[in-house]
Amino acid sequence: MNPDFLAWSGNLQARIETVLERLLPDPQHTPQTLHAAMRYATLEGGKRVRPLLAFAAGEVVGADPARVEIAASAVELIHAYSLVHDDLPCMDNDMLRRGKPTCHVEYGEATALLVGDSLHSLAFELISAHTLSDTPERQLEMVKLLALAAGSRGMAGGQAIDLVSVGQTLTLPELEFMHIHKTGALIRASVLLGTYCGSALDDTALAKLDHYAKCVGLAFQVVDDILDAEAPTATLGKTAGKDAENNKPTYVTLMGGARAKAFAAELHSDALDALAGFDSAQRLRELADFIVQRQF
Amino acid sequence: MNPDFLAWSGNLQARIETVLERLLPDPQHTPQTLHAAMRYATLEGGKRVRPLLAFAAGEVVGADPARVEIAASAVELIHAYSLVHDDLPCMDNDMLRRGKPTCHVEYGEATALLVGDSLHSLAFELISAHTLSDTPERQLEMVKLLALAAGSRGMAGGQAIDLVSVGQTLTLPELEFMHIHKTGALIRASVLLGTYCGSALDDTALAKLDHYAKCVGLAFQVVDDILDAEAPTATLGKTAGKDAENNKPTYVTLMGGARAKAFAAELHSDALDALAGFDSAQRLRELADFIVQRQF
Numbered sequence: 001m002n003p004d005f006l007a008w009s010g011n012l013q014a015r016i017e018t019v020l021e022r023l024l025p026d027p028q029h030t031p032q033t034l035h036a037a038m039r040y041a042t043l044e045g046g047k048r049v050r051p052l053l054a055f056a057a058g059e060v061v062g063a064d065p066a067r068v069e070i071a072a073s074a075v076e077l078i079h080a081y082s083l084v085h086d087d088l089p090c091m092d093n094d095m096l097r098r099g100k101p102t103c104h105v106e107y108g109e110a111t112a113l114l115v116g117d118s119l120h121s122l123a124f125e126l127i128s129a130h131t132l133s134d135t136p137e138r139q140l141e142m143v144k145l146l147a148l149a150a151g152s153r154g155m156a157g158g159q160a161i162d163l164v165s166v167g168q169t170l171t172l173p174e175l176e177f178m179h180i181h182k183t184g185a186l187i188r189a190s191v192l193l194g195t196y197c198g199s200a201l202d203d204t205a206l207a208k209l210d211h212y213a214k215c216v217g218l219a220f221q222v223v224d225d226i227l228d229a230e231a232p233t234a235t236l237g238k239t240a241g242k243d244a245e246n247n248k249p250t251y252v253t254l255m256g257g258a259r260a261k262a263f264a265a266e267l268h269s270d271a272l273d274a275l276a277g278f279d280s281a282q283r284l285r286e287l288a289d290f291i292v293q294r295q296f
Numbered sequence: 297m298n299p300d301f302l303a304w305s306g307n308l309q310a311r312i313e314t315v316l317e318r319l320l321p322d323p324q325h326t327p328q329t330l331h332a333a334m335r336y337a338t339l340e341g342g343k344r345v346r347p348l349l350a351f352a353a354g355e356v357v358g359a360d361p362a363r364v365e366i367a368a369s370a371v372e373l374i375h376a377y378s379l380v381h382d383d384l385p386c387m388d389n390d391m392l393r394r395g396k397p398t399c400h401v402e403y404g405e406a407t408a409l410l411v412g413d414s415l416h417s418l419a420f421e422l423i424s425a426h427t428l429s430d431t432p433e434r435q436l437e438m439v440k441l442l443a444l445a446a447g448s449r450g451m452a453g454g455q456a457i458d459l460v461s462v463g464q465t466l467t468l469p470e471l472e473f474m475h476i477h478k479t480g481a482l483i484r485a486s487v488l489l490g491t492y493c494g495s496a497l498d499d500t501a502l503a504k505l506d507h508y509a510k511c512v513g514l515a516f517q518v519v520d521d522i523l524d525a526e527a528p529t530a531t532l533g534k535t536a537g538k539d540a541e542n543n544k545p546t547y548v549t550l551m552g553g554a555r556a557k558a559f560a561a562e563l564h565s566d567a568l569d570a571l572a573g574f575d576s577a578q579r580l581r582e583l584a585d586f587i588v589q590r591q592f
Contacts, residue, residue, distance in 0.1 A: 025448055030473075034448050034456035085413060088386075090405035109386035110459050113409075114452050117381060120413065121447030124420045128439035136432035143424035143439050151417030152321055152330050156410050160330035163406050177326075 001293070005286040009052055016051045016076065017043065019069045023126060037107040037115045038122075042080045045098035049220070049291065050075045050186060054194035056283035057209060061198030070130045071142065071193040074123040078150050079186060081119035084112050086159065094242065120150070133196050142196045149189035158182025162248070170249040176218065183224075184217035191216075191284075208274050212284060215271035220291050222264040225250035226257060231295065268292040297589070301582040305348055312347045312372065313339065315365045319422060333403040333411045334418075338376045341394035345516070345587065346371045346482060350490035352579035353505060357494030366426045367438065367489040370419040374446050375482060377415035380408050382455065390538070416446070429492050438492045445485035454478025458544070466545040472514065479520075480513035487512075487580075504570050508580060511567035516587050518560040521546035522553060527591065564588040 020042055027036040051072035058068040087094040087102040088109060095105050104112035127146055133139040148154055158181030165178060191213035195201055201209070228242060229252040242248075251260040271288040275281045316338055323332040347368035354364040383390040383398040384405060391401050400408035423442055429435040444450055454477030461474060487509035491497055497505070524538060525548040538544075547556040567584040571577045 029449070031448070031453050031456035031460070033460065034453060038448060081413075085409055088409065090384075090409060111456065113381055113384065113386060114448075114456050114459075116413070117377075117416065117446075118448035118452045120416055121443050121450075121452065125440055125443035125447060128436045128443060136436050140424045140432050140435060140439075143436075144421055147417050147421035147424060150413075151421060152327065152334060152410075152414035153325070154417075156414045156417065157327050157330060160327035160407065160410050163410075164327070164329065 001290060002286060005283070005290070008283060008286075009290070012052055012055050013048045015065075015069060016048050016072060019073050020076065023070075023073055024122070033107065033111060034114055034118060037103060037111050038118055040100075040106060041084045041103045041112075041115050042077065042119065045100075046076075046079075047294070048076060049287075050079055050190040052287055053187065053190040053213070053216070053284075054197075056281075056287050057191040057194030058197050059280050059283055060209070060278055061195050061201060062280075063194065063198030067130075067132045067197040068194055070126055071132050071197055072190070074127040074146060075186060075190045075193060077119045077123040077126070078146065078155070081116040081123070082150075082155055082159070082186075084119070085116040088112060091159075091163075092242070092246070123150075134199070138196055138200070142193055145192055145196070146189055149185040154181055154185035154189075155183075158185065165249055167247045168249065170254070172254055175249055175251065175254060179218055179221040180214065183221050184214060187217035187220060188213040205278075208278070209284075212271045212274040212288070215267045215274065216288050216291055219264050219267035219271065219288070222251045222260055222267065223292060223294065225252045226260050226264070227295070228252075229257065264292050297586060298582060301579070301586070304579065304582075305586070308348055308351050309344045311365060312344050312368060315369050316372065319366075319369055320418070329403065329407060330410055330414060333399060333407050334414055336396075336402060337380045337399045337408075337411050338373065338415065341376075341396075342372075343590070344372065345583075346375055346486040348583055349483065349486040349509070349512070349580070350493075352577075352583050353487040353490030354493050355576050355579055356505070356574055357491050357497060358576075359490060359494030363426075363428045363493040364490055366422055367428050367493055368486070370423040370442060371482060371486045371489060373415045373419040373422070374442065374451070377412040377419070378446075378451055378455070378482075380412040380415070384408060387455075387459075388538070388542070419446075430495070434492055434496070438489055441488055441492070442485055445481040450477055450481035450485075451479075454481065461545055463543045464545065466550070468550060471545055471547065471550060475514055475517040476510065479517050480510060483513035483516065484509040501574075504574070505580075508567050508570040508584070511563045511570065512584050512587055515560050515563035515567065515584070518547045518556055518563065519588055519590065521548045522556050522560070523591070524548075525553065560588050 024039050024042060025035045027039060029035055054072035054075060055068050083097060084103045086092050087097055088104055094102055103115055127143055133142060150156065158178055161178040162182055188210060191209055195209060268288055272285055275284055320335050320338060321331045323335060325331055350368035350371060351364050379393060380399045382388050383393055384400055390398055399411055423439055429438060454474055457474040458478055484506055487505055491505060551559065564584055568581055571580055
């Protein structure tokens with residue numbers, strides 16, 4: 001990757017860590033265990049792809065990074081809550097996440113359940129309690145956008161489709177439908193929320209950025225499937241080979257590795273095409289490169 | 297109870313049922329099982345105490361009931377989500393709720409987890425997607441208020457304190473601290489959100505209504521503890537005697553039944569005192585009566 005991009009993303013990853021650290025409840029505050037566990041599940045982890053997308057989209061509209069960091073944190077908290085709940089024994093029963101024991105392994109199932117619930121509420125507290133947009137009307141739209149992306153017609157709905165698809169033979173459109181909800185919805189929300197922090201875009205421009213986000217979100221999942229099938233656990237920081245073990249349909253099982261890679265490349269190219277004509281979209285382009293080329 | 301109050305509450309209970317029916321996602325919409333389960337967990341159930349409090353508080357400020365019904369539904373969805381998660385095997389492991397099998401018994405644990413998560417997001421969708429207050433600034437405050445009431449310094453935090461208190465000997469202040477969070481936070485939010493739908497109150501009036509709500513919320517819990525210890529399962533619509541069985545500290549175990557009843561009466565009286573000087577607070581008064589005198 002381009003060293004300038006690596007410096008940009010490294011700086012923002014550190015920034016989002018500091019912001020989350022500040023915004024998460026103090027672990028000295030009752031209930032202490034819950035607050036400690038919320039931090040455990042959120043801090044020191046992950047690639048922060050969603051926050052990076054929000055910052056990159058914010059650059060397109062000249063958004064104040066002090067606003068974007070809050071919107072980005074709200075999205076990241078929704079993502080963190082979903083990981084905690086997905087890892088629970090009744091869902092994926094995963095023991096390892098970001099190289100550490102999962103939240104329920106460390107704190108017990110009941111606390112992990114409440115950690116997810118509390119991070120979920122905290123996301124909506126953040127997105128309503130700080131001034132993030134030029135008008136409160138637009139900020140209410142941000143709340144709605146995040147709620148829709150997280151809910152049963154977004155991320156949680158994708159999880160539900162995933163549940164019923166285990167052991168099933170899905171068609172490619174069905175697999176795509178699942179992922180557009182499960183991971184795509186929140187990735188699209190990241191990009192759109194980043195733009196809401198700055199000057200308003202017209203509907204055509206917004207639709208282009210949304211298309212970029214849709215392609216990048218799907219590419220992210222295709223690459224995830226490839227990595228799950230091919231990368232070692234130590235590199236991933238989570239248990240590799242879980243999809244095959246859980247008999248989950250993936251792009252690799254449906255298309256084979258080579259066609260899955262070609263599909264990721266096609267989505268990458270579509271994502272870049274959607275950015276044609278935008279000034280200040282360099283970071284969005286580089287993020288599309290990063291998402292497709294990453295090895296973890 | 298006064299027949300006029302019974303007619304008022306019966307009408308509003310029917311109204312909130314119709315509104316929830318309309319606002320919950322269509323069960324024909326993918327993912328169908330999740331959407332059916334969300335309806336199962338929310339419809340045809342409960343006393344709708346929180347919505348009634350929101351409507352009654354709305355009357356104090358002349359709020360449009362078409363606004364209050366949305367705010368009340370949002371609060372009820374948060375309540376419904378919390379019941380689904382609380383009933384899970386890793387929490388209270390309850391099999392019966394509102395006279396029906398609990399959500400995870402009917403739909404499985406994984407779906408129940410997603411039902412709770414989806415109702416949680418839907419609450420924030422509702423409270424942001426409809427015009428509920430005279431200004432969008434005030435409506436953003438409503439979002440924040442609901443998020444704080446639901447999160448780790450509100451309801452979910454109360455649950456976490458409840459978790460660590462099982463098998464412990466709590467002092468009365470500790471028990472009160474738990475309940476002020478676990479049930480009190482959302483009951484206070486119900487009253488405050490009802491008032492936000494109408495003309496703004498000054499801080500003194502708002503503080504009085506908040507004190508009313510705090511007393512009523514705590515009284516609700518004291519009465520719950522008394523009923524759990526004394527009422528039969530058939531009347532309650534949920535498993536009676538669970539607190540003793542689960543070795544949970546309650547007002548009855550800490551004070552004995554007679555003192556618990558006297559405490560409920562005292563909170564009732566404090567709640568009514570807080571309403572002194574308010575016009576149009578008749579329904580709030582009657583709700584305080586109802587909450588203390590109920591037999592289920």
